[in-house]
Amino acid sequence: MHFRIAYLNTHSSRNKTDDVQDLVKEHNIDLMCITESWLREQGDEPIIAAITPPGYTVKSYPRKDRTGGGIAFIFPSNDSSNYVINTSTSTHESFEAASANLQSSSFSCHILCVYRPPRSKKNCATNEFFLNEFRDVVQTLRKKYTRFMIVGDLNFHIDVPSAPETKKFISLLNEFELQQKIHVPTHKDGHTLDLIITPLSDNYTKNITVIDKTISDHYLLSVDLNTQKPSKTKRTVTSRNWKMLEPSKFSTEFHEALKTLNNTRRLVLELFFELSLLYSLLRLSTIAGGDSISCEP
DNA sequence: GTAAAAGAGACCATGAGGCG
DNA sequence: CGCCTCATGGTCTCTTTTAC
Numbered sequence: 001m002h003f004r005i006a007y008l009n010t011h012s013s014r015n016k017t018d019d020v021q022d023l024v025k026e027h028n029i030d031l032m033c034i035t036e037s038w039l040r041e042q043g044d045e046p047i048i049a050a051i052t053p054p055g056y057t058v059k060s061y062p063r064k065d066r067t068g069g070g071i072a073f074i075f076p077s078n079d080s081s082n083y084v085i086n087t088s089t090s091t092h093e094s095f096e097a098a099s100a101n102l103q104s105s106s107f108s109c110h111i112l113c114v115y116r117p118p119r120s121k122k123n124c125a126t127n128e129f130f131l132n133e134f135r136d137v138v139q140t141l142r143k144k145y146t147r148f149m150i151v152g153d154l155n156f157h158i159d160v161p162s163a164p165e166t167k168k169f170i171s172l173l174n175e176f177e178l179q180q181k182i183h184v185p186t187h188k189d190g191h192t193l194d195l196i197i198t199p200l201s202d203n204y205t206k207n208i209t210v211i212d213k214t215i216s217d218h219y220l221l222s223v224d225l226n227t228q229k230p231s232k233t234k235r236t237v238t239s240r241n242w243k244m245l246e247p248s249k250f251s252t253e254f255h256e257a258l259k260t261l262n263n264t265r266r267l268v269l270e271l272f273f274e275l276s277l278l279y280s281l282l283r284l285s286t287i288a289g290g291d292s293i294s295c296e297p
Numbered sequence: 298g299t300a301a302a303a304g305a306g307a308c309c310a311t312g313a314g315g316c317g
Numbered sequence: 318c319g320c321c322t323c324a325t326g327g328t329c330t331c332t333t334t335t336a337c
Contacts, residue, residue, distance in 0.1 A: 011328085012310060038310080038327090069327085117328080127301080155328095165301090217309095217328090 002207070002224035003083075003102070005031045005111060007151040009194060009218035012038035013072065016216070017050035023213060024053050024074055027222060031085060031100055035115035035153050036216075037062065037070035061089040061098040071098040071113050083107075090137075094130040095154070097137065107227040109204065110145040112137070114152030127165050131172055138176050147204050150178075150197040151221065158192040159185065173197065184210050186219045194221055 006029045013020050013034060024032050039047065039062045052058045057077045063069035075085045083104035090097050095116035102109045116130060134154075141148050156169050158180060173180060177200045186194035198205055207224040 014311075036327090 001028075003030050003107075003227060004028055005033065005149070005151070005223050005225065007033040007035075007113065007194065007196070007221040008213070009035045009115070009153045009216060010038075011036050011216035011218065013051055014038050014047055017047060019213070020051040020074070021053050023220065024056065027220075029222070030075060031102065031111065032074035033100070033111065033113040033151050034072040034074070035070075035096070035113065037072040039070050039072060059087040059098075059100075061087075061096070063096065069096055069115060069117060071096055071115060073098065073100050073113070075100070092133050092137070094133050097152075102225075104227075107225070108147065109225060110141065110148040112141065112148065112150045112152075114150060114154060116152075116154045127168070131168055135172060138172070138178070142176055142199075147202075148199070149205065149223070151195065151223075153194050153218065155193060156195075158182070158195065177201070181205070181208055181223075182210060182221065186210055186221065187217060194218055196221055196223055 004027065006023070006027060008020075008023070010016055010020065020032075020034070023029070037060060039060045048058050048060055052074065055077055056074055058072060058074050060072040061070065071089070073085070073087050083102060086101045086103070088099050088101075090099070095114055097112060097114045100111045100113070102111065114134075138150075141150070154169070156166050158166060158170075170180070178197050179200050179202065181196045181198065182192055182194065184192065186192050196205075196208060204226045205223050206226050207222070209222045210219050211222070212219045
């Protein structure tokens, strides 16, 4: 199994909790990146719980100063997977960004999820200002990580390369030897707004797909990392076979033994464990997941 | 004249409040 | 409690204005 990353601009996750959860399960997504979550800093715990599939964690980075916007990640909880995902956010004036750092024993990749809202009364940042801020981020990624990926909605019409804003953006990508890998419409109006960007030297992504899930006005982007998802290691656990316990024999000896002891809770418990040890058989089982552990009586 | 910036209107989602 | 209405906020698209 490959490690699958997906991205979707949900245009509010608040009223699509079931859709989002189904999406993660249906497409076997290991890291779901969401922009325009429209989640809030406080009071949205029930909504976050509703979009969280069993065994998964949601990290929400809501917009702080006003409603709308917001980035969220959905990924398996660390205790149910054999890799670790650490998330964080960074502050920028012209766009929102949050990172997910994937780390397994054999592979690592840094995923930056970006949402750049269009210009409005509340967002006065010009294209030039955005490009300068974005340049700093790209520069840092280039210096810090060998494998990284930028996903998100930057509100450039990438399908119109002649547009002046698009030209400057593409030029910035070229300057840092980056490639934009989405070449089909990602928005209901036919424009390519949602992007996946990796270094030109990228040999770790494959199977890029764009699907209209009709959840929002944007389409779902999906990409597989060219690494096998670390399979859960086999571990041996020691357990007791309680089915082997003979209740009548256990009861008789338990009551006999009680007569010889002080009637304290601690001693009774100790006795119980000794007898259970005596009358149940130890068995070894090999199960999937985590490091080998041992249980001593 | 052209490109960028700004404004207006349409549309959609959300939440509060009123009503039956 | 559920439904409806309305105000608010956000985005997109088109048009107008401004700067070079």
